[in-house]
């Protein structure tokens with residue numbers, strides 16, 4: 146290898162059109178070894194398409210993908226050797242048992258010991274159900290079997306496309322624990338797409354947000370959550386006057402109207418000051434509600450486009 | 461790796477019910493001559509040693525081509541739309557190698573079916589009609605040894621046109637996303653090729669279906685090597701086109717399921 150650093154995954158300027166629909170429009174990002182990388186985006190934004198492109202199932206129109214330093218166009222077999230993946234929903238032979246499904250994959254890796262199938266069934270919580278036909282499995286059980294398929298050959302980079310889809314709350318916790326444990330103890334890098342934003346908050350260290358075929362935000366989850374501002378909602382009947390007062394305050398960054406309240410973004414730690422100011426000026430503040438900045442909030446704000454264009458219902 | 465891929469394909473075929481259904485059909489046709497005898501309309505001397513060569517036509521003209529159609533629909537079209545085709549491609553396997561493995565898996569299976577067909581014909585033929593003194597076929601008598609040669613050689617040679625047919629089916633399978641539609645159209649095509657061969661004799665040498673039984677008989681009974689060579693040439697053209705286009709197509713295809 147050369148001197149430059151290799152990433153678990155290095156995606157460079159990918160493009161893809163289906164007909165005249167330009168679905169992926171220049172996507173670039175990097176995933177470091179050991180990351181649990183969350184990939185967020187609304188329905189139809191191209192998350193699954195992007196995974197397919199990374200894995201060479203769908204051919205990019207332009208751009209380059211390096212997996213562990215191997216270019217997927219020229220060194221595909223080396224690149225894919227250390228990858229495990231569930232793309233969209235798990236693809237299973239329904240008329241075969243779970244064990245037979247896993248056997249088909251284990252057969253491609255002769256180095257795996259025979260006990261590996263039991264081991265992996267146990268790991269995803271399916272031991273005891275391995276000899277049942279997959280067509281009798283529930284959605285969550287199929288999802289678990291899909292994860293088992295992705296992990297059986299000890300890959301070091303694992304792609305999971307909405308891994309907790311269809312899994313019950315207890316199972317969701319188990320799967321999240323499984324992912325964090327594998328990342329921590331075995332150094333496996335994960336690339337996870339999901340709609341569950343709190344999932345990203347809980348288990349991912351890095352995140353990218355995809356919208357309209359572009360990555361509009363990429364960074365450490367911590368950084369995205371620790372923005373230097375607070376958000377409060379001011380509930381009052383005297384909205385016009387309150388609005389005028391709030392707008393004049395130097396520490397206020399933004400104010401907008403929602404039905405019975407005003408949404409205000411202020412510099413960190415200035416909420417109390419705002420409250421005192423309003424009361425001093427004779428405004429009756431019914432409630433002052435702090436809005437916790439969650440990733441969910443942030444995500445909706447970033448993917449909705451004009452987030453502050455809220456209709457006003459004045460009398 | 462190729463060997464393991466082939467093993468997987470064969471494993472999948474033998475875990476589905478279709479192959480057993482085909483074997484039951486082969487069995488049924490093999491014991492049919494006994495009923496024909498009972499109603500008294502067998503006009504050629506059938507014995508244990510020549511029933512297999514008579515059964516060859518039944519197996520290779522209709523039953524095994526039907527199996528190939530169903531198997532190709534399953535291993536290409538159905539696996540594509542179910543997404544299981546991509547499972548293999550997420551491991552160090554090239555697309556071309558996967559196609560090769562599927563075709564070779566089919567070769568193994570078709571050979572197993574032919575062997576099965578031959579053995580049950582020997583078995584039931586002897587059981588029903590006795591072994592017989594010599595090998596009679598197509599108006600001629602041969603020694604038992606020659607009979608074995610002709611029979612085994614013909615069953616082996618039958619693999620060639622059947623595999624060419626499988627490659628044509630493989631190419632066809634890329635144009636459909638419904639295995640039912642693919643199977644329907646393929647069966648229609650098979651019937652059509654047989655019919656046009658009957659109606660326009662001059663077309664027959666180019667239609668492939670004529671070679672299913674024709675090629676083994678030409679080589680091992682008629683011994684007409686010029687004709688055999690010509691049939692091989694026609695089959696080579698079919699296979700080069702089908703295989704070549706299939707590989708090129710599959711390598712470039714976006715796997716969207």
Ligand SMILES: Nc1ncnc2c1ncn2[C@@H]1O[C@H](COP(=O)(O)OP(=O)(O)OP(=O)(O)O)[C@@H](O)[C@H]1O
Pocket residue numbers: 163166168186187188189190191192193194195714716
């Ligand atoms: N093979 C294809 N042919 C045509 N259009 C496609 C194809 N595959 C994907 N698309 C389109 O690309 C866009 C992105 O689809 P994709 O499945 O990647 O979205 P996604 O982000 O995974 O959505 P979801 O969150 O619902 O899973 C969609 O508009 C989809 O219709």
Ligand SMILES: [Mg+2]
Pocket residue numbers: 192193194233306
């Ligand atoms: Mg998706």
